[in-house]
Amino acid sequence: MKFLIILYFLSAPQKERILELEKYKNLIERAAEEFNVDPDLLKAIAYMETRFHHTKCPSIDNKYGIMGIGEEDTIFINENLNFNPVSPFEMECETHDKGKTKIHYKGKIRYILDLENNIRFSAYLLKKFLEEENNDTIKAILKYFKGNELKKDRILELLKEGFEEGPIKVKGKEIKIPIKIFETPELDSIDRFIPAHPNNYTPSDRPYTYPIQYVIIHTTQGSYEGAISWFQNPNSGVSAHYVLRSVDGHSTQMVKHKDIAYHAGNWTYNTKSIGIEHEGWVEQNGWYTDEMMKKSAYITRSMINIYGVPYDRQHIIGHNEVPGANHTDPGPYWDWVYYMRLVGYLPNPDTIVDDLSKGFKRGGPYSSWWFKNNVGYGYGGHLFWTYTWTNPVLNWARWTPDLPDTGDYEIFAYMPNDPSFNAYIRYKIYNLLETTPYWVNQGDYTGAWKSLGIYPMPEGGNYINGCVTLGDTSNQNNKKIAFDAIKFRKIENINNFSSINIIDDGNQNYYSYGNWNLSSYTGYLSDYRWAYTYQNDSVKYDFSYLPDGIYEVSVFVRKGQNRTQNAHYRIYSQNGTFDFYVNQYSQNINEVKWILCDTFTLISPFYLILYSYSTTGEVVITDAVRFKYISPVSLKEERGEICFNYVLKDNKIIFYLNGKNIHVNIYDLIGRKIFEKTYYGKGKREIDFNFPKGVYFIKIKGEKEIVKKIVKIY
Numbered sequence: 001m002k003f004l005i006i007l008y009f010l011s012a013p014q015k016e017r018i019l020e021l022e023k024y025k026n027l028i029e030r031a032a033e034e035f036n037v038d039p040d041l042l043k044a045i046a047y048m049e050t051r052f053h054h055t056k057c058p059s060i061d062n063k064y065g066i067m068g069i070g071e072e073d074t075i076f077i078n079e080n081l082n083f084n085p086v087s088p089f090e091m092e093c094e095t096h097d098k099g100k101t102k103i104h105y106k107g108k109i110r111y112i113l114d115l116e117n118n119i120r121f122s123a124y125l126l127k128k129f130l131e132e133e134n135n136d137t138i139k140a141i142l143k144y145f146k147g148n149e150l151k152k153d154r155i156l157e158l159l160k161e162g163f164e165e166g167p168i169k170v171k172g173k174e175i176k177i178p179i180k181i182f183e184t185p186e187l188d189s190i191d192r193f194i195p196a197h198p199n200n201y202t203p204s205d206r207p208y209t210y211p212i213q214y215v216i217i218h219t220t221q222g223s224y225e226g227a228i229s230w231f232q233n234p235n236s237g238v239s240a241h242y243v244l245r246s247v248d249g250h251s252t253q254m255v256k257h258k259d260i261a262y263h264a265g266n267w268t269y270n271t272k273s274i275g276i277e278h279e280g281w282v283e284q285n286g287w288y289t290d291e292m293m294k295k296s297a298y299i300t301r302s303m304i305n306i307y308g309v310p311y312d313r314q315h316i317i318g319h320n321e322v323p324g325a326n327h328t329d330p331g332p333y334w335d336w337v338y339y340m341r342l343v344g345y346l347p348n349p350d351t352i353v354d355d356l357s358k359g360f361k362r363g364g365p366y367s368s369w370w371f372k373n374n375v376g377y378g379y380g381g382h383l384f385w386t387y388t389w390t391n392p393v394l395n396w397a398r399w400t401p402d403l404p405d406t407g408d409y410e411i412f413a414y415m416p417n418d419p420s421f422n423a424y425i426r427y428k429i430y431n432l433l434e435t436t437p438y439w440v441n442q443g444d445y446t447g448a449w450k451s452l453g454i455y456p457m458p459e460g461g462n463y464i465n466g467c468v469t470l471g472d473t474s475n476q477n478n479k480k481i482a483f484d485a486i487k488f489r490k491i492e493n494i495n496n497f498s499s500i501n502i503i504d505d506g507n508q509n510y511y512s513y514g515n516w517n518l519s520s521y522t523g524y525l526s527d528y529r530w531a532y533t534y535q536n537d538s539v540k541y542d543f544s545y546l547p548d549g550i551y552e553v554s555v556f557v558r559k560g561q562n563r564t565q566n567a568h569y570r571i572y573s574q575n576g577t578f579d580f581y582v583n584q585y586s587q588n589i590n591e592v593k594w595i596l597c598d599t600f601t602l603i604s605p606f607y608l609i610l611y612s613y614s615t616t617g618e619v620v621i622t623d624a625v626r627f628k629y630i631s632p633v634s635l636k637e638e639r640g641e642i643c644f645n646y647v648l649k650d651n652k653i654i655f656y657l658n659g660k661n662i663h664v665n666i667y668d669l670i671g672r673k674i675f676e677k678t679y680y681g682k683g684k685r686e687i688d689f690n691f692p693k694g695v696y697f698i699k700i701k702g703e704k705e706i707v708k709k710i711v712k713i714y
């Protein structure tokens with residue numbers, strides 16, 4: 001019998017939010033009673049307009065407060081209803097057309113900015129319009145939204161399906177909603193196309209007129225329906241290609257990819273970008289839901305695949321990152337690392353470092369560097385170049401990718417589409433195993449990506465063991481050599497795991513026990529930890545997610561004069577424990593490298609322990625550890641016998657006999673013989689092996705010759 005206990009832990013902000021929602025619920029229900037309107041209708045309006053947030057800044061379509069009341073509604077303010085205006089004040093607000101502006105809240109807006117009055121006024125308006133429309137709810141709602149069909153439809157949809165926000169719950173009702181037909185959007189998974197008003201974008205013929213090189217991430221500062229309406233408004237002067245809804249990732253395309261939407265606040269960026277609006281408020285947490293992030297990542301991924309937008313943070317950017325932009329969206333709650341991973345996990349995740357990307361660095365005399373922009377033969381329209389010479393490197397460049405995962409990557413160099421770049425040159429690939437040189441003649445592959453091979457590369461970005469370099473040395477002088485883009489394509493391993501497995505200090509699967517001190521001097525991915533050798537502390541690198549296999553084990557150490565000469569490591573594997581010792585001492589503090597320790601046959605689950613206690617040195621270092629998968633566990637031949645250690649995962653051993661007699665012995669981990677039998681004849685034989693799961697040593701002996709590969713273990 002199993003008991004499932006679920007505990008809910010609420011953080012302080014979550015509790016605060018629930019109290020806030022309780023307050024809104026009470027105020028809404030009280031106002032509904034005061035004006036005799038349906039409380040669910042009021043709740044649906046607040047849910048659609050603000051998801052129950054009472055903000056003082058106007059929304060994208062100039063609505064105020066929790067109920068999203070428009071300035072134009074203030075003409076209906078009835079002084080007899082005891083509305084108490086809040087005091088005048090000024091504040092900075094993010095708005096969609098004019099950037100950050102100071103708004104002086106005076107006149108009648110002050111009445112509706114008071115929370116209670118905002119709700120009461122909404123109820124009052126609904127009651128008024130219901131009376132005017134002879135209690136026809138749909139007509140009254142349409143009047144409430146000034147004829148906005150989109151908002152009316154969304155309210156009906158919410159009332160039909162029901163919705164929930166913390167303690168505020170509205171059950172669905174039976175309502176008939178006529179089906180609307182929309183234009184077909186350009187991407188398959190987008191829900192509908194609603195064109196922005198022609199005043200709000202420039203028709204064009206991209207990517208012929210302008211290349212599409214950027215995706216710009218925005219926050220609506222208002223509701224999904226409000227943003228769409230605003231882009232349909234002939235006076236707004238703004239638009240975006242896509243608008244996404246927070247609660248479910250519902251998506252609307254509003255401008256065709258070929259046309260130039262007005263969203264970046266920078267004409268050059270408008271011409272070269274796709275704009276995506278995300279429902280929410282920059283200053284409020286909780287709007288960037290998984291559903292919406294995934295839909296957004298799908299659009300961005302599509303722009304990479306269709307138009308070649310580079311997969312990097314120089315081209316997939318926030319509105320705040322557009323030069324000259326005075327906007328702050330998407331703000332602190334937008335998780336860029338998560339978003340880029342979502343984009344990268346979609347099929348074919350290439351990482352491209354171009355010569356204007358952040359990961360590109362170059363050195364050498366400025367007098368011998370040339371830059372070409374707006375040329376058809378360079379990737380992205382540009383490249384750096386210089387001349388070769390036969391002496392040691394003078395001009396050089398380095399491409400460091402910010403990769404989403406550690407693993408095997410195929411690396412490509414872009415060769416410019418101009419045969420005058422025909423130097424025989426050497427790329428160097430700094431990878432997790434070694435530094436590999438790769439010679440190639442740029443003239444042999446004009447206008448193409450040339451593969452430089454497959455290499456294990458680290459996640460994140462670092463130039464110690466995760467970059468590509470190119471220098472100006474060649475076997476010929478005065479040849480033109482181009483420094484353009486490098487592309488990294490993740491290889492999905494057929495074993496479903498990477499051959500290179502690294503656990504760094506501080507990573508997932510790294511556990512420390514006792515007093516380990518962090519040091520931010522150069523270590524693997526910039527840091528390492530240390531402990532005193534007189535202490536009995538330890539560190540665990542948990543590789544239990546890896547399968548059985550033969551592994552080459554290396555450790556990364558920044559050596560030094562106070563380090564132990566015999567750091568004690570121990571592998572715990574299902575077929576035994578294995579100790580090895582590493583000399584971390586060196587006169588030279590700059591000796592920072594991978595040290596190959598040994599090769600082990602390991603049976604899953606296995607892990608590595610490093611002990612701090614040592615008989616030499618003051619301190620012991622813990623940094624990254626690498627298990628490189630070499631091959632599966634193999635059979636060993638020994639004096640006419642096959643012997644092997646194996647974990648029996650189930651209880652059957654299957655043989656295929658070829659007419660010769662064989663003799664099977666099975667021993668347990670401490671060497672006791674627990675099974676012995678001789679088999680005769682031809683065909684399949686089975687041993688029902690009813691011992692507990694564990695490691696057993698199996699010997700198979702033929703009469704005269706070695707019997708090969710006849711055993712299957714299930």
Ligand SMILES: [Zn+2]
Binds near residue numbers: 219327
């Ligand atoms: Zn924006």
